[in-house]
Amino acid sequence: xxxxxxxxxxxxxxxxxALSQRRRLAAIIGMGLFSFLLAVVYLLxxxxxxxxxxxxxxxxxxxxxxxxxxxxTGRLAVVADEAPGLLAREGDRIVGLEYxxxxxxxxxxGLDLSVQIVPHRDVAESVRCGEADIGGGGLVPSGxxxxxxxxxxxxxxxxxxxxxxxxAGAESPTVRYDxxxxxxxxxxxxxxxxxxxxxxxxxxxxxxxxxxxxxVLRHPHRLGYAFLVSGRRRALHSELDAYLEGLRxxxxxxxxxxxxxx
Amino acid sequence: MSRGSRLxxxxxxxxxxxxxxxxxxAFHSETPETAPYGTYVDRSVEETGAxxxxxxxxxxxxxxxxxxxxxxxxxxxxxxxxxxxxxERAEIPTLAESEVVRTSAALLFPLALLLxxxxxxxxQISPGGGxxxxxxxxxxxxxxxxxxxxxxxxxxxxxxxxxxxxxxxxLVFLLLTLLPLPLGRPxxxxxxxxxxxxxxxxxxxxxxxxxxxxxxxLAGSWLILRSFVRHRGEI
Amino acid sequence: MAFSAGIVLxxxxxxxxxxxxxxxxxxxxxxxxxxxSILCLVAIGDRPEARVPICAVCRDAVYADPLxxxxxxxxxxxxxxxxxxxxxxxxxLVEHYHSTDSRRIEGLVQRxxxxxxxx
Numbered sequence: 001x002x003x004x005x006x007x008x009x010x011x012x013x014x015x016x017x018a019l020s021q022r023r024r025l026a027a028i029i030g031m032g033l034f035s036f037l038l039a040v041v042y043l044l045x046x047x048x049x050x051x052x053x054x055x056x057x058x059x060x061x062x063x064x065x066x067x068x069x070x071x072x073t074g075r076l077a078v079v080a081d082e083a084p085g086l087l088a089r090e091g092d093r094i095v096g097l098e099y100x101x102x103x104x105x106x107x108x109x110g111l112d113l114s115v116q117i118v119p120h121r122d123v124a125e126s127v128r129c130g131e132a133d134i135g136g137g138g139l140v141p142s143g144x145x146x147x148x149x150x151x152x153x154x155x156x157x158x159x160x161x162x163x164x165x166x167x168a169g170a171e172s173p174t175v176r177y178d179x180x181x182x183x184x185x186x187x188x189x190x191x192x193x194x195x196x197x198x199x200x201x202x203x204x205x206x207x208x209x210x211x212x213x214x215x216v217l218r219h220p221h222r223l224g225y226a227f228l229v230s231g232r233r234r235a236l237h238s239e240l241d242a243y244l245e246g247l248r249x250x251x252x253x254x255x256x257x258x259x260x261x262x
Numbered sequence: 263m264s265r266g267s268r269l270x271x272x273x274x275x276x277x278x279x280x281x282x283x284x285x286x287x288a289f290h291s292e293t294p295e296t297a298p299y300g301t302y303v304d305r306s307v308e309e310t311g312a313x314x315x316x317x318x319x320x321x322x323x324x325x326x327x328x329x330x331x332x333x334x335x336x337x338x339x340x341x342x343x344x345x346x347x348x349x350e351r352a353e354i355p356t357l358a359e360s361e362v363v364r365t366s367a368a369l370l371f372p373l374a375l376l377l378x379x380x381x382x383x384x385x386q387i388s389p390g391g392g393x394x395x396x397x398x399x400x401x402x403x404x405x406x407x408x409x410x411x412x413x414x415x416x417x418x419x420x421x422x423x424x425x426x427x428x429x430x431x432x433l434v435f436l437l438l439t440l441l442p443l444p445l446g447r448p449x450x451x452x453x454x455x456x457x458x459x460x461x462x463x464x465x466x467x468x469x470x471x472x473x474x475x476x477x478x479x480l481a482g483s484w485l486i487l488r489s490f491v492r493h494r495g496e497i
Numbered sequence: 498m499a500f501s502a503g504i505v506l507x508x509x510x511x512x513x514x515x516x517x518x519x520x521x522x523x524x525x526x527x528x529x530x531x532x533x534s535i536l537c538l539v540a541i542g543d544r545p546e547a548r549v550p551i552c553a554v555c556r557d558a559v560y561a562d563p564l565x566x567x568x569x570x571x572x573x574x575x576x577x578x579x580x581x582x583x584x585x586x587x588x589x590l591v592e593h594y595h596s597t598d599s600r601r602i603e604g605l606v607q608r609x610x611x612x613x614x615x616x
Binding site (some may be wrong): 004005008009011012015018019024027028031033038040042044045046047048050051053054057058061062065066077079104129131153 | 519529535566570573598
């Protein structure tokens, strides 16, 4: 008798505990446990058919489909803006140094790589709120919470095109380019009112040989391209760092740089 | 959490708590109890021939309810397969399960199937029934597929075979229950001998219906689970 | 007593659906509300000194009501399939909007509707 009351009182407690979990997996397992307790209660209520069915369906099948639904089946989600030489569309495929690195990394982890091309300003945002795992595409990441930057894999510099050249005194210019690379119009850049700050790869792509160099200002700071990893995937961040380290040590990184950015 | 949403949470909890308390107080003195219908308890064993009165209810007195439930199940399976179907992968990376899991799965899988058969065929004299049997068998197949790899399972248990089993069982069930209707008779409950209560061969057509429902539920559940296993998820 | 537990579980499930923002947890809470109502149904068939309604030799004993049990038996299995379908829709929603937060998805849907009407 006491066992019956204790069991009945335990049911809401387990339910509340399961549903107030932060992690989804914990909630699912909690509800599986709840189903099992419920099956025992059905036995006490003289309903063995119901108890058997509830135990099987609630504790086994329903838990299974939830777990199958929330597993992240082997995908590495990357958001990037196009950057020639680093990550650029070529017909159907994507080629470039950063794409190659990420592709090898994904295969090293046994995951599928999925790259989404988004405007430059959305890359950091997507990574920060966890929608994507990794951000790339010629990023010069500035700090910010929610996202971790890996070690720099390639040096770069910033160039400001157009404008009135008033950026000289800036400490480290914020990258003023935030659109899609595909939308950059070289002509409009040089004749535009406001200056657009580009990194080296993009600058080299839009540079025209016949324009005077006075309208281009090169910033003296040494920066580097790096990947941005979502703050929720710290393990992924360390893995990527380690992988880049390995690439650098074995000289493979230099080979890739020479191959893509000759 | 903003103040607005905190207020909302409070409002929800308080109002639901009030309603729950009201209902509890309303039933405080007398917890509701049904008076079991005379037929279902007193005359069930004689009329249906099955000792399990629950099976007598949902496979004899209320057979058409079960038919419609099975139809709902069928439609739900169709829906799951349709909306998940476009995201299947050709090959799933094999899960590196431990030896323990693989060995125990190899042991438990036939036991689960056997338990399913037992529950379905003896549902008229012991707890169980077609629905539970199908669920148990499906969970056994799921265990095997998780431990041994879904491709290994699909080689033996092809999708087309499972589909045929599902549709076949549903079709036979439909025919048996709906064909007598135009002839002015209810669904025949004595396709098999009614036998003496407590015997294995008793309960009229109840074991037959149980088996059909078990097959349908097994096939349908496995199709659902299979779609989930093959799905490329993002959550 | 079990009936009261069922009502309480139903209340908890409904509150959780309204309060938690994660879609998967909302579904779990819906399953909980289901379980609560089923418990209510089975509990009203139970009576003190009842026997399991599977017995041949005992003729004049008091039995638990087999009707709610029969109704609930198929309901549990069908609920599984319906829940799977609901989960499929949640998965498609998450894949489209890349988030499991219901509020965020709501905002994105509103934005899509606005932009869809404009373009």
